[in-house]
Amino acid sequence: ALPILTRIDPSQDLERSEGRAAFPVAGSSCRAPPPPASQESLAVSFQGGAREGRASGWTGLSKHYFAEFRLPLTVPGGPAHLVLVLTGAHLLSQPGHRLRCLRREGQAHVWLQGMRERARSAAQRHPHSTHEVALVATGDLNDYDPDVASPDHQASVSQTLPILTQQGGLVNAAHSVPGCAARYTNWHDVDGDCADSGAPEHGLIDHLLFTEGMRTRLRRAWIVNDAVDADLWVSCTRRISDHWPIVAEFAL
Numbered sequence: 001a002l003p004i005l006t007r008i009d010p011s012q013d014l015e016r017s018e019g020r021a022a023f024p025v026a027g028s029s030c031r032a033p034p035p036p037a038s039q040e041s042l043a044v045s046f047q048g049g050a051r052e053g054r055a056s057g058w059t060g061l062s063k064h065y066f067a068e069f070r071l072p073l074t075v076p077g078g079p080a081h082l083v084l085v086l087t088g089a090h091l092l093s094q095p096g097h098r099l100r101c102l103r104r105e106g107q108a109h110v111w112l113q114g115m116r117e118r119a120r121s122a123a124q125r126h127p128h129s130t131h132e133v134a135l136v137a138t139g140d141l142n143d144y145d146p147d148v149a150s151p152d153h154q155a156s157v158s159q160t161l162p163i164l165t166q167q168g169g170l171v172n173a174a175h176s177v178p179g180c181a182a183r184y185t186n187w188h189d190v191d192g193d194c195a196d197s198g199a200p201e202h203g204l205i206d207h208l209l210f211t212e213g214m215r216t217r218l219r220r221a222w223i224v225n226d227a228v229d230a231d232l233w234v235s236c237t238r239r240i241s242d243h244w245p246i247v248a249e250f251a252l
Contacts, residue, residue, distance in 0.1 A: 002063045002064060002065055002090055002139075003090055004065055004067055004086070004088060006067075006069075006098070008069055009069045010067050010069055010232075011038065011070040011083075011181050012067070012068040013066075014066065014067050015066040015118070016064060016066065017060075017061060017064070017066070017101075017110060017111070017113070017114035017117075018060065018066055019060065019113055019114060020059060020060045020110060021039070021057045021058065021059060021107070021109040021110045021112045022056070022057070022058055022106065022209050023056060023057060023058070023059055023076060023102045023103055023105060023106035024055075024056060024102045024104075024105065024106075025105045025106060025109060025159065025163070027159060027160050028102060028105055028158070028159060029156070029158055030098050030101035030102045030105065031098075032159065033216075033231070033234050036226070037201070040102070040107045041196040041198075042215055046232050049192065054197045055098070055099045055102055056074055056102075056174075057103075058106070059103040059106040059110070060079055060107075060108055061089060061091075061107045061110040061111055061114075063089060063090035063091075064087065064088060064089035064090070064111060064113060064114075064139070065087065065088055066086075066087045066115075066118050067084070067085075067086045067087070067124060068083065068084070068085055069084045069086060070082075070083055070101040070116070070131075071083075071084055071252055072086075072099075072252070073132070073252055074252060075155045077162070077217055078132070079129070079131050079132040080131070081126070081130065081131045081132070082131070082132050082133075082134060082252060083122045083123075083126050083131050083133045083134070084120050084124055084134050084135070084136060085115065085133070085135045085136070085138070085146070086133070086135075086136050086137075086138075086163050087114070087115060087118075087135070087137045087138075087142070088137070088139045089107075089111050089137070089139040090139055090140045091106065091107050091108070091111075091139070091140065091141045091143075091160065092104045092107060092142060092151065093142045093143050094142075095142055095143055095157040095158070095198055095205075096157065099218055100118045101157055101158045101229075102158075102193075104143065104158050104160050105158050105159050105163065106139075106153070106207055107157040107160075108141075108159070108161075108163040108164055109163060110146065110159045111165060112164055112167070112168045113136070113166070115137060115168070116136055116168075118134055118135075118213075119135050125196060131218070132213065134210065134213050134214050135170075135210065135211045136209070136210045136214065136248075137164070137170060137208075137210070138206075138207065138208040138246070139207070139246050140206050140243060141160055141164075141205060141206065141207050142160075143156050143157055143158050143160045143161060144156040144157075144161065144203070144204055144205060145161040145165065145172050145174065145204070145207065146162065146173075147161075147165070147172070148172055148175060148183070149180045149183065149191070150155065150180065150184055150202065150203055150204035151180060151181055151183065151184050151199035151200075151202040151203075151204075152184070152188075152199060152200055152201065152202055152203050154203060156187075159223050162209065165191070165209065166225070168209060169207060169211070169212060169245075170211060171210055171211070171212060171214070172207055172208070172209055172210035173207075173208040173209065173217055173218070173221040173246065173248045174204060174207065174208075174221070174246070176218060176220065177221050177222055177223055177246075181199065182222075182223060182225065183204055183223065184202035184204050184223065184225060184244075184245055185203070185204055185207075185223055185225070185243055185244050186202075186203045186204075186205055186206060186242055186243045186244070186245075187201055187202065187205035188201050188203055188240045188242070189201060189204075189236070189242075194236035194237075202225075206243055206246055208221070208246045208247075208248050210248070212251060215251040217251050217252065218248060218249065218250055219251050220248075220249050221247065221248045222232070222247055223244055223245070223247070224229065224244050224245045224246075225244040226246060228248065233237055
């Protein structure tokens with residue numbers, strides 16, 4: 001399950017999408033070597049066999065939610081309320097696994113379609129003259145944004161982020177996080193020594209995206225990766241997570 005913690009009650013019941021998308025998607029960049037056939041136990045069909053790794057099929061998005069909030073706006077002369085569609089998702093992990101990479105791109109399409117449907121529904125239910133509709137999407141997307149530099153200088157494996165940003169028109173809040181050295185949301189213990197070795201182990205696979213209309217409302221964005229008790233985050237013994245929260249502050 002993917003939880004949402006909020007101090008504000010949603011204006012609608014939480015929803016999820018049962019949509020599905022075909023993979024590979026057009027323009028897929030998943031070119032990593034395929035895993036051994038014994039690991040490919042997913043219910044998909046293969047074109048050309050596992051040896052070529054040309055997998056195809058359909059995928060859904062299991063870990064996600066859609067929530068809607070109706071928030072008052074304080075700017076004189078503008079809309080009285082902001083209808084915010086907030087969505088979170090956890091896309092498939094193991095970026096180097098070619099089949100999971102292909103499915104992750106499909107999941108991005110399912111997610112984007114769900115966003116568009118709910119934003120369109122919100123716009124139809126609320127008068128344009130008094131309401132502004134916006135969308136914020138966040139989660140562990142398990143890939144990099146090719147347009148945002150991270151400390152480990154890793155390249156994106158799939159088209160997951162371009163599907164959401166270039167095709168979907170969403171803006172990545174990481175663009176507004178000052179300094180590449182601070183622009184990381186997860187720790188990957190590359191050398192297995194249970195110690196944070198700095199930039200080579202600092203990745204950016206968690207993202208917070210928003211619609212263009214929210215860009216002018218963005219005050220600042222940051223990543224909470226300077227925890228007072230760092231051992232709670234970067235440790236092999238009592239770690240609570242190997243990911244750090246990304247935060248965006250908007251003016252309403």
